[in-house]
Amino acid sequence: MTLKVSAASLLLFASAAIAQNALVPSSPADRAEAREIFKQLVEINTTDTPKGSVTAGNKAMEKRFLDAGFPREDVRLLGSDDRKQNLVVRYRAAGRPGAKPVLFLCHMDVVEALPSDWSTDPFQFVEKDGYFYGRGTQDMKDSDAALVATFLRLHREGYQPRRDLILALTADEEGGKFNGAAWLVNQHRDLVDAAYVINPDSGGVELDHGRPVVADVEATEKVYADYQVTATNRGGHSSLPRPDNAIYELTTALNKLASYSFPFEMNEVTRTYFQNIAREESGQTAADIRAILAEPPDLEAASRLGAEPSFYSNFRTTCVATRLNGGHANNALPQTAQANVNCRIFPGHSPEEVRQELIKLFADPKLTVQYVSDAGSVSDTAPERKAIAPPAPLPEVFEPLTRITQQIWPGVSVTPVMENGASDSIYFAQAGIPSYGYSAVALERDDVRAHGQDERLPVDSYWKSLDFFYAFTKELGNK
DSSP states (O other), X not given: OOHHHHHHHHHXXXXXXXXXXXXXXXXXHXXXXXXXXXXXXXXXXXXXXXXXXXXXXXXXXXXXXXXXXXXXXXXXXXXXSTTOOEEEEEEOOSSSOSSOOEXXXXXXXXXXXXXXXXXXXXXXXXXXXXXXESTTTTTTHHHHHHHHHHHHHHHHTTOOOSSOEEEEEESOSSXXXXXXXXXXXXXXXXXXXXXXXXXXXXXXXXXXXXXXXXXXXXXXXXXXXXXXXXXXXXXXXXXXXXXXOHHXXXXXXXXXXXXXXXXXXXXXXXXXXXXXXXXXXXXXXXXXHHHHHSSSOOHHHHHHHTTSHHHHHHHSOEEEEEEEEEOSOTTEEOSEEEEEEEEEEOTXXXXXXXXHHHHHHHOOTTEEEEEEOTTSOEESSXXXXXXXXXXXXXXXXXXXXHHHHHHHSTTOEXXXXXXXXXXXXXXXXXXXXXXXXXXXXXXXXXXXOTTSTTXXXXXXXXXXXXXXXXXXXXXXXXX
16 A cells, blocks of 8 residues: 555545544543643653653652552563663553554653743743643643543543553653663563554644644654764964864854755655645645645745745755854864754655765865764764655544544644654654554644743643543544
C-alpha cells in the first residue's frame, strides 16, 4: 500500500465519520485531577541539568498509579541512570488479550529554561489570561498529564480493555546520554513491545485566529543532526591583529548559512498535506499552495509561503546555527571558534550528504565540519541513514482518531504530515513497530512556544486533549 493510497484512505475516514459513540466530556472532578497532575509535573524540574531529575517526575507518577491500585508488577521504574529513570505502566486486559498492546509514548524531560528570560517562573505552573504557563506546557507535560489522568480515570471507572495498554514516560528525548525510549527498545523490549505506538510528541490541531484549519497526524519525520563547525588559527596578541581570525572566518561561514536555502522538495506526505491545506486557505496563500503543487512547482510561490516558518520547513532540509563559542582570552587573538549547526533533514537524504553540502557551502579549507552524535561524540563523518518510510495508516487507529477529532473540532480535516522536529518514534520504527504522532492539542500557528520563552498552552486546549485521549484510549483498548 503506497502512501498515496493511504492518504486517500485517511480522507475517506474523515468524510465517512458520523455521529457515533458520543463523546463523554470530563467531569469537574476529572478536570481537577488532570490539572493537579499537570501542575505537579511542570513544577518538577526534569531538565538535563544538575537541578533536573526525570526520576523525580516519574516517582511522583509512580505513586499516583500505585495509590490508585495498579499492581506493583505493572508499574515499573527503571533506567540506566539514577536521575533518568523511565516509568512504564501496563493497564492489563481483562482475561487473555485479544491483540498486541498499544503503547502510548511520552517523554518526561524538558529543555532548560532560564528564569531571567521569562515573565513567569518557568518551573511554576501559572494560569492567567486563559493559558497555562510553564516549561513543558506544550512539550510535552500536557500530554504526559492527560494520559496519566486518562489511565487513572479508566481504572477508577472499572474499564476492562480487550488488550493491554502501555504508558511509557521516558528520559532524554530532548537530549542527553540516556535516551529512555532507545534503552527500553534495546534492553527491555518485552515491556514496550506493541502493535503500534501513539506518540503525542507531534501532530495536533492547527489554529488560525481560533479557526481550526487542519489536524496533523505525523506520518514521517525529518532526521535530526548536529554538526560542529570549527575554525582554528595560530592566534597571537590582540594588539597585533591580522586579517586571518578564527572568529571572522567562522562568522563568514555562518553568514553564508543564514542566506542559504536547501533545494525545494516535496514527498507524498507533504504533497497530501498541502493539498488539504489548500482547501482550507483562501486568497494569495491558497493560490500559492496550488502553485507549488503544480508541475513544475512555482518557486516564487514557495518563496512567499516560506515567510511562514512552518511552511518553509516543510519544503526542504533546514540548518541553523544554535550555539557559538570562540576565543580564550580578552586580550588574545582567538585560536579556535566553534558553532553548533542543527539540521532537520528532509527524508531521502542522509546526515553525511548534508555534512558534505555544508562543506561545499562554506568553501573554506580552514574550517572543519564534524558530526555530533546523540551522545555528544564528535566524528569526521556522519551516518548514511535516511528517514524510514512512513507506515500505512491503520484503520483501527485513524477511524477513531478522525471521528473523535471531528467531534471536538467539527469539520476539521485530518491529514498526514511530516514532522519537522525529531521524536523518539524513530527508535520504534527502527524496531519494526509503526508509530503515529498526534497530540490532540490545538495551537495557533504563530504561538508555538515549545523550547522557548513563556511557553504556554490554552486552558481550553488542555481540556479538549483530555477528552480526546479518554475516548481514543478507550476505543483502542476495545479493538
